Amino acid sequence: MDPVAKYISQKISKTRWRPISPALLQQPEVFATGSWDNENNKVSIWSVEDHGASTMDGEFDEEPQLLCDSQHEGDVMDLQFLDQDRLVSASSSGAVTIFKLQPDCQALSLAHVWERAHRYSCDNAPCTAVVCRSPELVSVGEDGRVILYKADQTEVVRVIENADSSTIHAVTFLRTTEVLTVNSIGQLKMWDFRQQSDSPAQILSLTGDRVPLHCVDKHPNQQHIVATGGQDGMLCIWDVRQGNTPFSLIEAHSAEMWEVHFHPSNPNHLFTCSEDGSLLHWETTSGSDMSTLLQRGWNSRVVSHSGVPLAGENDSVVSAWLAGDSSKNRLEATHMLPSQTLSVNSLDVLEQCLVCGTDGEAVYVHRKVPV
Known part of the structure; x- marks a missing residue:
């Protein structure tokens, strides 16, 4: 099933x-988009509810409807x-x-703004990313600051x-008090807000x-497994407990990778998107070892693999992402x-629904992702 495209001139x-309520066994129906490089940028809310119109084979293919937006x-x-x-935002x-x-979902209003949270001495500095774990949120920026907030407090916490x-x-949040940041010189830094010190608790980096x-995302069930993507289109899988370099490097894209996401409930699936115009769905599957894989042409993708099985963990616990050559x-x-x-x-995935946004002023929604 092909994704449905919606062109929105931004x-x-x-x-x-x-987010959907875990109690309701349903697919997500509402998503948000943000725009850039336009004269007036917006945050918009869209619905992909099924309104009963289906194609011959019962597939719903209605395009997303705009519910509301805000400058x-x-x-x-x-x-x-x-x-x-x-x-x-x-x-x-x-x-x-x-x-x-x-x-x-018919109106979007301003609740609170931390103006110039990120800044240089004489100018604003872009805030590059935020991560939320209600009621807390953390922002990072071009100014090299990491800021912790509580959503219901106007004063910055740290x-x-x-x-x-x-x-x-x-x-990204690793645990309740720990976040992981990635920077423009190939480093991952772990920050523990319980520590008074302004030094990172750990630094990992790409060699060479x-x-x-x-971009960075953590495995939803195993916080020590992290995926990153960078300027060279490489997908890196890290084990933050072992060593300070990536566990494996995979040639994913031919240009910058902008986002990487583990599927939140089925983390053997991972999604990446890139400046090269592609969106990839990665799946680790059983039934073939790494050597067969390399013979099948995958050596063009898997660049390096430390392949060290983790000590003291039985196979059912070791994530497929870290299973290595022995698996x-x-x-x-x-x-x-x-x-x-x-x-x-950008992309986001929840249950069987995937949404992505492009510089071609289009949003694509896929309602039947095979996960």
């Missing part, structure tokens, strides 16, 4: 599904739902904004002033070339979009 920088000062650099009715103006979404001398591109890392695992990649030319800037 370059899309971010797409995010609104956004500066480019939307990142967008994250804090909960079902609050949405946080990161702006190129340096601001971090919380928007309130009405329960019927600022790590010189967390980085280079641009921090992305951030200092390739900028643009009967293989990695398969599927293109999720019709052939593209312009950058795919």
Whole structure:
């Protein structure tokens, strides 16, 4: 089933599904988009509800409907739902904004703005990314700051002033008090807010070339497994407990990788999107060992693999992403979009639904992702 495209005359920088209540066994129906590089940027809320119209084979193919939107000062650099009715944006103006979404999703209003949260001494610094774990949120920026907030407090909770001398591109929560950031010189840094010190608890880095890392995501069940993507299109899998370099390097894209996401409930599936105009669905499957894999041409993809089985863990616990050469695992990649030319800037996946946004001013929604 091909994705449904919606052209919206704005370059899309971010797409995010609104969270669904775990109690309701349903597919997500509402998503948010943020725009960039337009005269007036916006945060918009869309619905992909089925309104009963289906094609001959029973597939729903209605395009997304706009529910509401709000002007956004500066480019939307990142967008994250804090909960079902609050949405946080990161702006190129340096601001971090919380928007309130009405329960019927028909209106989006400003709840709070931290103006110039990220700044240089004489100018604004873009806020590059935010991550939420309600009620807390963390922002990072080009100014090398890491800032912790509580959604219901106007005062900032904590600022790590010189967390980085280079641009921090992305951030994710590892645990309740720990976040992981990636920067423009190929480093991952772990920060523990329980520590008074402004030094990272741990630093991991790419060996050799200092390739900028643009995105990071952690495995939903095993916090020590992390995926990153960078300037060279490489997908890196890391085990933050072991060593300070990536566990494996996989040639994923031919240009910058903008986002990487593990599937939240089936993490043997992973998704990446890139400046090269592609969106890939990665799946680790059993039934073939690494040597067969390499004979099947995968040596063009898997560049290096430390392949060290983890001590003291039985096989059922070791994630397929870390199973290494000894395992009967293989990695398969599927293109999720019709052939593209312009950058795919953002993707999000929830249950069987995937949404992505492009510089071609299109949003694509896939309602039947095979996970």
